[in-house]
Amino acid sequence: MTVQVVTANRLRDGVIVWLTADLGWSEEFTESRPLRDEAEAKAALEAAGVAVKARLVVGPYLAEVDETPEGLKPNSARERIRASRLPTITPDQGSWTGRIEG
Amino acid sequence: MAILKHGALQPNDWLTVADDAALPEGKPAVVSLDRWLKERDTLIGRNTPIGVKLKSDQSPVALKEDLERLALIVLEFPKFTDGRGYSHARTLRQRLGYKGELRASGQVLRDQYLFMDRCGIDSIEIADEAKVDGYLESLGEFSIWYQPAADRRPTVRALRAAKRTEPSGGSAVVRESVAASWAY
Amino acid sequence: MYRYDEFDATFVAERVKQFRGQVERRLAGELGEDEFRPLRLQNGLYLQLHAYMLRIAVPYGVLSSKQLRKLAFIARRYDKGFGHFTTRQNIQFNWPELVDVPDILDHLASVEMHAIQTSGNCIRNVTADHFAGVAPDEIEDPRVWAEIIRQWSTLHPEFAFLPRKFKIAVTGASHDRAAVKFHDIGLKMVKNEAGEIGFEVIVGGGMGRTPAIGPTIRGFLPKQHLLSYLEAVLRVYNLLGRRDNLYKARIKILVAATGTQEFARLVEEEWARIKDGALTLPAEEVARIERYFQPPAYEKLPAISTELETAKRGDATFARWLKANTHAHKVDGYSIVTISLKPEGGAPGDASADQMDLIADLADEYSFKELRVTHHQNLVLPNVRKQDLYALWQRLAAVRLANPNVGFLTDIIACPGLDYCNLANARSIPIAQRLSRRFNDFQRLEEIGELRLNISGCINACGHHHAGNIGILGVDKQGEEFYQITLGGSSKDDSSIGKIIGPAFAIDQVADAVENIVNVYLEKRTGQDERFLETFRRVGIDPFKEKVYGNSQARRPAAE
Incomplete structure (x- = not known):
């Protein structure tokens, strides 16, 4: 089975978050808890369900990732963009002014 | 299941009867449209009030000839996103002239109540009695209406016209209309 | 432009207060996301890929300088310093926090703006010719009618839960700049034989998964009956539009399945019942709205400066x-x-x-x-x-705002795509960036002439790719981005839907493919007067196909 992680958006501000090893939520993809089988995935989604009820996050789902020697890597265009937490547009081109780097 | 009607919680006097069940003696009963069409002649003969429940894909035009015999029509909202009941309600009130009770059943959320009220639905089933204050509050969230519907609230056009003739504002029009609400 | 009176101001304030309450109930757990979602959507608030996105209505594209300054303020204070103007004449902010949105709406209300019905399965913000009121080819100013429709559709109690979203566009000019044939309802002001002005009513056009050019269901509708007729169309759609399949729920599917003639008959039948009722527009109401759109104090100037x-x-x-x-x-x-x-x-x-x-x-x-x-x-x-x-x-x-490329290839329409959007399959903006760099030669752009290039990041077609002379559609193949190219679309008077040229391209191949397409056009055209679209219609898709797939550089058809 491919490795999966659970991701969602935080309710209050919409920021992308990942379910961590201690079943908390992190803004860093690299802190995701790797889910290696069905049982782990199910348990993680249940934990996410509790967070939904507690109004912490919205719309949790499982995303497939690659496990590499350097750690987990998102393996789709969508999840790569989410993991980077920014659009891919380079700030020096066009009007993307990205206050976020400051 | 509580009934919210004309601004207050009310006991539900009506029994919804399954198609294959016998009608209760001496108690108001609601039957499906199918049953109504099939057993119309017998049902008309009953001495207790009778109502019909319409699914969202059933047109109330099928009841056109029977509206005066019906004390209640129930419109089903299977999901709150199914908005056909709003058109059915206006059809009943404004085109067919139905004067009896028009009730919404199913997934009836607080934030839909005002739309229902404007379309001529005058009672709703609510799952949780504790939430009744929220439903009532929702009716007072707006005082401006941009289009005529099945209610008696004055449209913004009427308010503007009233202001032109009575510069103190259209407040008199508002008061009068609220008093007249739920009269169809 | 239209100005709020005390009633409009009261209404918008009430709406903000209502939404503030809804947000509070959501945060307090009284509303689940399923219940909150349609409420936030009807106030323009999406949850996108990175964050919430707030879509603010710019009614029929008319904006005052004061309003634009308020948008700049919101961009700085609540967002990351920029906004995105959309293909529906709205503006979107990509990074607001849910808890700030009621305050943002208060700021908007202070300049007579709102985000009402910019999303959801309701009547969306009405669009119009962006040259309304100043175009020389105008029969009548469509802003008056767009404003009348805006008011009528605002919180319409019967049409808040339609089968799907509903978009109306109005033009009053002889040249269509509002893409009226690609809307759920398109209204075109026309003169009848008696010299009276009314509306041609076009219903069931659209982009999306199933692009359709809307048929005319009524050639002439007297102006005073506009709202009753719209209400009849909406009622027929609300009752008969499909609710079992999201992708077949738009009115275009109903019109196609029912047949234009039968659909028109159903509308006329309903309209006959309500035609002379409370929705009839009195002349003084129209005149009242018209007064807001009086021309400014133009000076008397010579035609040539x-x-x-x-x-x-x-x-x-x-x-x-x-x-x-x-x-x-x-x-x-x-x-x-x-x-x-x-x-x-x-x-x-x-x-x-x-x-x-x-x-x-x-x-x-x-x-x-x-x-x-x-x-x-x-x-x-x-x-x-x-x-x-x-x-x-x-x-x-x-300040680099004088790019002389309006109407040329680099005047690209693009949706936000996978850089921002939760529904997108592929990015749109990087394609636009690459093309704008590749074709950044104004002499060449002039030589190529009028050419509309539109990019959508998914089949929902917010980037109007179906209507592009060259259309680019992002598709997903096993989690990676590919791009399908269509040729021959147009949203003008000669509306047409683009045809797919062949297999999709990888991101690095798109600019080459477009370059090849442009070169075929330049080679085949009879002269500079023959626009891309005309050449395409004359020679067909084959020469383009041969050039694009025939040489090894652009071959490698990336995906089937």
């Missing part, structure tokens, strides 16, 4: 901009100016807060404090004295 002629002769760069970015005005001595939001390497339709402030200043100085947003994602100063054009251009050029 000698200052302008001198400047044009003396400055070739200015002359180029003048040719591409200004348009004929109905009043002598005035011009309509389009400010291109399509800089080289930029995100189409994006404007920074500083740019918004500056453009607001220019609107104050040069255009009676008024602006327009176009569905091509540009901004317009609708009333500029010809003698001021050179000074205006210098101000724009100083």
Whole structure:
């Protein structure tokens, strides 16, 4: 089975978050808890369900990732963009002014 | 299941009867449209009030000839996103002239109540009695209406016209209309 | 432009208060996401890929300088310093926090703006010709009617839960700049044989998964019956539109399945019942709205400005901009100016807060404090004295806002795509950036002439790819981005839907493919007068196909 992680958006501000090893939520993809089988995935989604009820996050789902020697890597265009937490547009081109780097 | 009607919680006097069940003696009963069409002649003969429940894909035009015999029509909202009941309600009130009770059943959320009220639905089933204050509050969230519907609230056009003739504002029009609400 | 009276102001304030309560109930757990979602959507609030996104209505594209400054303020205070103008003449902010949105809506209300019905399965913000009121080819000003529709559709109790979203566009001109045939309802003002003005009613056009050019269901509708007729169309749709399949729920599917004639009959039948009721528009109500759209205090000027002629002769760069970015005005001595939001390497339709402030200043100085947003994602100063054009251009050029590419290949329409959007399959903006760099040669752009290139990041077609002379659609193949190219679409009077050229391309192949397509056109056209679309219609898709797939460089058909 491919490795999966659970991701969602935080309710209050919409920021992308990942379910961590201690079943908390992190803004860093690299802190995701790797889910290696069905049982782990199910348990993680249940934990996410509790967070939904507690109004912490919205719309949790499982995303497939690659496990590499350097750690987990998102393996789709969508999840790569989410993991980077920014659009891919380079700030020096066009009007993307990205206050976020400051 | 509580009934919210004309601004207050009310006991539900009506029994919804399954198609294959016998009608209760001496108690108001609601039957499906199918049953109504099939057993119309017998049902008309009953001495207790009778109502019909319409699914969202059933047109109330099928009841056109029977509206005066019906004390209640129930419109089903299977999901709150199914908005056909709003058109059915206006059809009943404004085109067919139905004067009896028009009730919404199913997934009836607080934030839909005002739309229902404007379309001529005058009672709703609510799952949780504790939430009744929220439903009532929702009716007072707006005082401006941009289009005529099945209610008696004055449209913004009427308010503007009233202001032109009575510069103190259209407040008199508002008061009068609220008093007249739920009269169809 | 339209100004709120006390009633409009009261209403918008009540709406903000209601939404504030809904947000509070959501945060307190009284509303689940399933229940909250349609409520936030009907206030323009999406949950997108990175964050919430707030879509603010710019009714029929008309904006005051004061409103634009408020948008700049919101961009700085609640977002990351920029906003995105959309193909529906709205503006979107990509990073607001849910807890801030009620405050943002309060700020908007202070300048007579809102985000009501910019999303959800309801009647959306009405769009119109962006040159309304100033175009020389206009029969009547569509803004009056768009405003009447806006008011009627606002919180319409019967049509808040339609099978699917519903978009209405109005044009009053003989040339369609509002893409009326691609809307759920398109209204085109026409004159009948008796010389009266009314509406041609087009129903069931649209983009999306199943693109359709809307058929006319009524050739002439007297103006006073506009609202009752719209209500009849909406009621038929609300009752009969499909609710079992999201992808078949738009009115275009109903019209196609019912047949235009039968659909028209159903509408006429319903309309006959309500025609002379409370929705009939009294002349004084129309006159009241018309008064808001009176022309500004134009000066009496000669048709030809000698200052302008001198400047044009003396400055070739200015002359180029003048040719591409200004348009004929109905009043002598005035011009309509389009400010291109399509800089080289930029995100189409994006404007920074500083740019918004500056453009607001220019609107104050040069255009009676008024602006327009176009569905091509540009901004317009609708009333500029010809003698001021050179000074205006210098101000724009100083801040890289004088790109002379309006109507050319790099005047690209693009949705936000996978960089922002939760529904997207592929990114759109990087494709626009690459093309704008590849074709950043104005002499060449002029040589190519009028060419509309539109990019959508998914089949929902917010980037109007079906209507592009060249359309690019992002698709997903096993989690990676590919791009399908269509040719021959148009949203003008000669509306047509683009045809797919062949297998999709990888991101690095798209610019080459477009270049090949353009070269085939240049080679095949009979002369510079023959537009891309005309050549395509004359020679067909084959020569393009051969060139694009026939050489090894662009081959490697990336996906089937």
